[in-house]
Amino acid sequence: xxxxxxxxxxxxxxxxxxxxxxxxxxxxxxxxxxxxxxxxxxxxxxxxxxxxxxxxxxxxxxxxxxxxxxxxxxxxxxxxxxxxxxxxxxxxxxxxxxxxxxxxxxxxxxxxxxxxxxxxxxxxxxxxxxxxxxxxxxxxxxxxxxxxxxxxxxxxxxxxxxxxxxxxxxxxxxxxxxxxxxxxxxxxxxxxxxxxxxxxxxxxxxxxxxxxxxxxxxxxxxxxxxxxxxxxxxxxxxxxxxxxxxxxxxxxxxxxxxxxxxxxxxxxxxxxxxxxxxxxxxxxxxxxxxxxxxxxxxxxxxxxxxxxxxxxxxxxxxxxxxxxxxxxxxxxxxxxxxxxxxxxxxxxxxxxxxxxxxxxxxxxxxxxxxxxxxxxxxxxxxxxxxxxxxxxxxxxxxxxxxxxxxxxxxxxxxxxxxxxxxx
Numbered sequence: 001x002x003x004x005x006x007x008x009x010x011x012x013x014x015x016x017x018x019x020x021x022x023x024x025x026x027x028x029x030x031x032x033x034x035x036x037x038x039x040x041x042x043x044x045x046x047x048x049x050x051x052x053x054x055x056x057x058x059x060x061x062x063x064x065x066x067x068x069x070x071x072x073x074x075x076x077x078x079x080x081x082x083x084x085x086x087x088x089x090x091x092x093x094x095x096x097x098x099x100x101x102x103x104x105x106x107x108x109x110x111x112x113x114x115x116x117x118x119x120x121x122x123x124x125x126x127x128x129x130x131x132x133x134x135x136x137x138x139x140x141x142x143x144x145x146x147x148x149x150x151x152x153x154x155x156x157x158x159x160x161x162x163x164x165x166x167x168x169x170x171x172x173x174x175x176x177x178x179x180x181x182x183x184x185x186x187x188x189x190x191x192x193x194x195x196x197x198x199x200x201x202x203x204x205x206x207x208x209x210x211x212x213x214x215x216x217x218x219x220x221x222x223x224x225x226x227x228x229x230x231x232x233x234x235x236x237x238x239x240x241x242x243x244x245x246x247x248x249x250x251x252x253x254x255x256x257x258x259x260x261x262x263x264x265x266x267x268x269x270x271x272x273x274x275x276x277x278x279x280x281x282x283x284x285x286x287x288x289x290x291x292x293x294x295x296x297x298x299x300x301x302x303x304x305x306x307x308x309x310x311x312x313x314x315x316x317x318x319x320x321x322x323x324x325x326x327x328x329x330x331x332x333x334x335x336x337x338x339x340x341x342x343x344x345x346x347x348x349x350x351x352x353x354x355x356x357x358x359x360x361x362x363x364x365x366x367x368x369x370x371x372x373x374x375x376x377x378x379x380x381x382x383x384x385x386x387x388x389x390x391x392x393x394x395x396x397x398x399x400x401x402x403x404x405x406x407x408x409x410x411x412x413x414x415x416x417x418x419x420x421x422x423x
Contacts, residue, residue: 004032009059011035022049031055033062037069037077044078099142099174100135102183107174117265121242124302125170129154134171140184142175147194160323162198165191205325207335212317212327219311227305229283230293234329236276238336238353241329245301250288252280259354268354304329337361 004013017028029049035042046061047053061078068075075081097105103126111119133153134146150171154164168191175188191197208216213235221228230244237244243259251258257276258269272280283292291300308329312318318326333353340349346358355361 007031007055007058009055009062011062012055012058014055017048020050029053031058033058033065035062035066042077046078096138096140097183098136099139100131102139102178103131103174106181107177110177115265116261117263120246122170122173125167126174129157129167130171139175139178142184142188143186144189144194147171147189151194151196160198161196164196165198168194168196206321206327206331207338208327208331212315213335215315216308216311216317219315220307223311224296224305224307226294226296227307229279230301230305231308231329231332232279233276233293234332235336236273236279237270238333238340240333240354241304243354244293245291247292248289249285249292252292262354264354264356266354266356268351270352 002015004015006013011034012031013034014029014031017030020028022028026049031046031049031053033044033046044065046058065075065077075084108119108123111122115122130150133150134142137146147168150168151164154167159167172188172191175184178184179187217228217232217235220231233239233244234241237257239259240263243262247257247259251260253272254277255272256269257272258267260267262268293301295301295305312327337349337353340352341361344352346361350356350358350361353361
């Protein structure tokens with residue numbers, strides 16, 4: 001049975017270790033304090049004299065707890081004091097955590113769960129652009145000067161203003177995540193505050209002509225067969241570059257290709273055409289979760305083939321052109337959308353391209369220049385000759401381009417189009 005002894009200080013008592021000594025004479029003593037709280041007797045264990053505790057120090061601890069109880073603030077027990085101390089330590093660690101550690105320990109798991117279609121793009125922004133500049137900076141220390149450092153570093157890489165806007169947006173989402181969890185207390189600045197906004201109209205104007213496509217593909221096939229494969233796939237499907245990069249063999253059947261967890265967080269499947277089936281047959285099918293497209297080093301793609309950019313540059317297709325009028329790998333998607341718009345109704349086009357709203361279709365589709373030219377030619381014509389106007393007509397297989405001759409019998413100044421179905 002443990003035998004407790006009272007000290008010379010009220011409320012402080014101790015017990016002695018049966019064998020261990022603290023020094024050469026006295027046995028080691030274990031101290032505790034006793035007091036009333038909420039009408040109940042409470043006892044708190046402190047520690048051994050060999051750990052630094054004395055009866056006087058124990059009495060001071062007891063006095064502090066009694067003062068806190070009378071004032072109604074601060075910890076009333078050592079258990080409460082430990083909880084407060086632990087919370088303060090956690091808060092201090094949170095304040096000192098670096099952007100790199102917070103991102104990979106807290107934000108990335110959250111993003112993978114809540115943003116299945118976009119977390120990998122954000123992670124790419126972090127790994128390639130943000131982490132090298134701000135990764136070691138404590139999260140709480142990321143203020144306007146640090147944002148300015150990031151924007152300057154991105155500008156030196158000669159990234160487009162739109163890319164800078166997207167990358168800084170990824171960092172802004174990390175800090176908003178930290179703000180909601182009270183790791184930081186100041187909201188991140190807006191893109192306008194740090195000069196990271198892009199013009200509202202960044203719609204690319206360029207599409208690739210059939211002649212340009214033939215030259216690009218023939219040159220690419222000679223220089224880099226792997227790049228030719230993934231570029232041909234993009235021309236045959238109109239997919240986003242990231243969808244081609246992530247495509248796995250389990251999502252390629254004899255009849256369909258399935259793009260999982262796309263940019264709009266939905267999966268979509270497209271039928272395999274004859275040319276696409278021929279292309280797929282040339283690829284070496286591996287395991288179900290292996291990537292379909294590998295670069296010349298046998299590694300999955302994580303960015304557009306550099307050979308594609310090199311070929312378009314060497315062919316002079318972008319020489320002297322404005323940024324939005326240059327050919328990039330993404331221009332392939334604009335080109336495919338424009339071609340498909342000549343044969344598909346809007347709903348079918350949205351399904352194939354993976355758009356949720358018609359506004360996106362309008363953003364990617366480009367007008368039929370030949371049709372516009374014919375219509376403009378008509379404006380300058382006079383007399384009673386028949387006019388030929390190109391127009392789109394809904395047929396059984398979709399939209400098809402047809403020409404309809406206007407009867408000469410139509411009175412001058414009037415136009416009549418026969419839109420009778422041919423079904």
